[in-house]
Amino acid sequence: MIRKIIRGLLLLICLGSLGYIGYQYNWLNVRSNVTRYQTTHQVAKLSHSKVSQGTRQRIERQIMRQTQSDQDLTKQGFVSIPNVGILQPIFNDAYSDKGLAAGANYANRSAVDPDGKTVPVMGQGNYGLASHNFNDGKTGFSALQDKLNEDAPYLVNGKLKGSNWLKGKMLYLANDKGIYAYKIGRQTLVNEDDVSVLNPTKKPVVTIISCLFPSTQYRIITNAKLTKTYTWQKAPAKVVNLFDLEKQNTNVHASWFNPGTEEGANGDAGGSK
Template sequence: MIILPNNLAATLNDSQVPHQLAHQIATYVAVFVVAFLLVAICRILITRLRHHKFKPRQLIYDGLIGACIILLAYLGGSYVYQQNMLGVKTAILKPVQQHERQVAAKKASSSTISRATIRKMVMRNAAKGFEKQGFVSIPSRNILLPIYNDAYSNAGLNLGADYANRSSQDPDGTKIPVMGQGNYGLAAHNFNDGVTGFSGLQQVINQNAPYISNGQLKGSSWLNGTSVLLANNKGLYQYEITGQDTVKNTDVSVLDPTKNAQLTIISCLFPSTQYRIITHADLKHTYTWKNAPQSVVSRFNLQVYNTNARVSWWNPGVEEGANGDQGGTK
């Protein structure tokens, strides 16, 4: 028995290769072609300005050499960025995501959309064969994902987040978890990009630390105090993160029932995908759609905020947020 099927990380790691490779090759070809054309144009302009004789062979030679140099520079920069060497990717993403939050918050503050419409968008079932549970929002991490009912299949996980309910006491997941009650388990892919799915919950992109140190499984407090919001047809639930643990993918005890209302978020660790990052949060407030603060309700305004469930190279499709069909209103 495992917390989530190994495909949460293993197939994302292995099966992604042909998808990601094709996407990368297409990108590299495009960069090379554009670089060649730019170098060729520059060469033509310089030749004319100097009133030199035009030589097609020299033009092609210069274009190829220049394009190769530019492509190598692009490959090097892309590798450094994707591997997050020296924290480059983390440093770049931080101001970009902060700007996105500021822009969206400004739009949300001026939006006249009703709570009834936001509630309808949240509960719209956008996936055939699955049951919509609601939405999860972690504002400070730019996370906004639909919640469906199957964390144990690729199809379910590819939709965004799903409730996870297979514990040591209920290995078959017969009991459906309830938001705001007991131990509500939630899972989504970690795409190792700091953006998609629950990737933003890993402290440093593509680095095991601080979750694994000297071969020992550790935790992290970097998100402590962070608000996590859940929404369903009945109301909205505000949780607060209390810490993160690291467990093996065979540890189902984190989903065992609890007396206190808490949230257990499960995502993979990269690059050691045989481990899971467990983010714990305690319930702080429960609201109805009518009495919830506007600041809480507006976080689920899908006409304003982008969702982050999909990437082109793995699970392409239409997002449910402002960057997609806007909760079915577009």
């Protein structure tokens, strides 16, 4: 009997060790899926709560609160991609460490505007966004990569490919004028110096730029097309709730690399704490 108990314990230890190793090395995409469930569960739970006009005004004020003026950064609004748990502020400098340390930033240096003189406008033309990929599936724009720490399906046998894993999912931008709903299309992979992806477009789109891991010399491009524009007063409750910083967690900071205070419920809750 004692031997059977010992064998059972040893078996449990072995299975537990295999499970831990499998999670750490993302076997069968387990770690990616667990991380996505953790980061999106809260969003799904809150999405349909009703929102009063007073709460709408409060949310609008909080997302536009200038939190990085001491770094000479100006907030332009917020981005939310609820299906992968992304919620972070948008600042005005994607080409500096201080900008990328603070959150997402609009990116506007294109082949036709190499100096980035034109300031992008939400809901108009090609609105570029950039943020760090911390390779943890949750911080910055890490969650946009299909599989943690795997080049495929974006880079296969040295060839630049793409992915449809987020196709049809929604992306939202918000500023003091309203909320802009975009539908995500195909992701593509480009070289790090390919700025043509930010060239002006006639139709309103979002172009998100984030690194690929482990081959960080490439960039994942996530494209989305505008489908709807809302005022704060008339936006659906489930959309407004995505930006409620007193209830939703933001995902800018990785304590091991990029410490700081989150603006969401996991930090200062929009300045209410």
